[in-house]
Each structure stands twice: as structure tokens, then as C-alpha cells.
Amino acid sequence: MADSTLPALRWAEPPDGPVLVLLDQTRLPAEEAELACTDVPGLVAAIQSLVVRGAPLLGIAGAYGVALAAARGYDVTEAARQLAEARPTAVNLAWGVERALAAYRSAGGDGPAAARAALAEARALHRQDAEDSERMAAAGLGLLGELLPGGGYRLLTHCNTGALISGAYGTAFGVVRAAHLAGRLRRLWVDETRPLLQGARLTAYEAARDDMPYAVLADGAAGSLFAAGEVDAVLIGADRIAADGAVANKIGSYPLAVLARHHGVPFIVVAPVSTVDLATPDGAAIRIEHRPGHEVTEVRGVQVAPVGARAYNPAFDVTPPELVTAIVTERGVVSPVDHGNLAEMCAGPRGDGSGSDDGMMRE
């Protein structure tokens, strides 16, 4: 099997100054093209146009953005504000920006040493995400083994949560990959994920690279797939998890949770602890990004609705905690309806297994 890690972003230092090099996800799978960001406005635009995307990677990109601002002589506080506000829903973006800004400030808040501190923090977040993705994969695979004894899983996923959003293997897709490596994946169902087709373009691209038995379906086909008994579990990522366990994720996730509950299928969310936002009390308080209507009225730049058609284009929806079977993080598994466990998991030291023998918290 090909190595499924992809350099979704990398820091480079050519003679004319540091750059953050992004794999341009808007051009996949047709082209594996890179975009070099030499300035903060360019990186903000790349974040907003989804050249770089997905919650964990946005956190990493935000941290490198602060390092870029520092190295290139920007007003770092103002740059950090612009980066953190580039997209509102994925809490990891502001989190990554704040981590690098804090490192910059604690190294004096000015000059080369502070710039180096910001870069070191961005690199540390990048490495940590790679390690976290391995832990999530192991915890998620363990959970699947408990919920679905016997293997031969038919898993449904939505949007893209793999190497393209991670320092290594990703969140939900990392679990799918672990199941595949363990010989337990019978079928990966890939929701196309309208309007921007992160499933059909990006998850299918990653599944093909890993030689997985996958098939793409139109989002509206999911119901018939459940009705036919073809789905054993749904695995998705998250952009923000509120303190009450509500999960904001790519638009179309909530209908899958409703379907999963109706058909008695586990609905599993996989995300790092950095996606949990205890300062947001509940799902209603999560700010949902609304994107331009042309993303709905056009498909890959081709107008499909009547010219002048208006559109409704929220980028995310919120799944209430009672529809979520489990949240898998790098620290183990929690039930989203047990809010105490979620807060306790976030408060614990990294990778400590949060107190149980096998490193997994239980409902």
C-alpha cells in the first residue's frame, strides 16, 4: 500500500524569505499543485478559498501563519487576528493561531528570537497532530471492534478527514485506514459532500491511494443505503465540539446522524481535543460559516441553476449530542451526553489515557 501521508503543507526557507507551501486542495484530484504563501493576506485568502482546509490542518496553518507574519516583519498581533478570523467555525484555527502567538510573545514579542519561537510552536503542533492521529486511529479501531464484533465493516464517511487535513493520517479517515490495514474494512462509502465535493474529490482520492474498497455516493443516496442495511457505522470528523457534546461538522452530517439513529447504526465522531471548545456552551452557540451562493448554483465553475438563482449555503451543521454514539479523541473515547467526561478529558494531561486501565473513558 502506498504511504498515505501527504504533504498538505510545509514550511520552506528559500533565499528570498520563508514561505508556507500548501498543497492546493481546490485542484485535487486532477492536479497535485502547490501554492506558496509568502504573505499573510495570501494565506488568509488560501484559507477562505479552501486551498488549505479541515479543522486540524487549519490549526497548523494558522500557527505557521503567525510564524510567517513574524519572519516577514508584519504586525504580528494584527496578522494573528486576521488569520484567526479567516473562517469562523473550526475552533482549531483560532487555537493554533493563539498557540503560536503566545510562543511569540513569551519570547519577547519582537525580533528573530520571537519569530523562531513562533515557528518552533507551529512545528510542534504539526508533529503533535501526527502523533494524535495515530492515537485516534488506535482508539477508534478499538471502539469499532467493541461495537461491531467480527470485522467486515461497511463504513460511511462524509467530507474529508484524512491525510489532507492532518500532520499524518487524519481523524475519522485515520480510523478507516486503520480498519483497512487490519483487514477489517469491507466497504468505505464516501458521501460526495456537496457543494464543494470534499468527499468525491478528496476522500475518494485518499481512499484510492490506499487501495481501499470504496464507492462514492450522492449525499441524497445515503438514506437508501441505510434502508438496504449496507451501513455498519458512520465515522465523521468535527470542526467544533461544544461543551454539551454538540458537534459542528460539514453540512450534511446532521442528516446522517438522524438516519443512523433511525436505523440503529453507530454514529462516531473522531476529532482531537483541540476541536473541543468548552467555552461554547452548546450547539446553538456555535457560529456557522455561510459561504457564497455560487458554490451551490454552480458545479466546479459551471452554472447549473438558473442565472440569478439565490442559494442557501451553510458550510456546517450541528448534530445534537444525543445522536452521537461516541466521540473519539487522542485521549480515548467519551460519550457526548456525559458532559463531565468530555470536560475531564480535555482538562487531563496529554496522552495520559485519562484514568482508565486501557486508556479509554467509558459511558
Ligand SMILES: CSC[C@H](O)[C@@H](O)C(=O)COP(=O)(O)O
Ligand atoms: C477533520 S476536518 C473537519 C471535518 O470533519 C471536515 O468534515 C470538515 O467539515 C472540513 O470542512 P472544510 O469546509 O472542508 O474545511
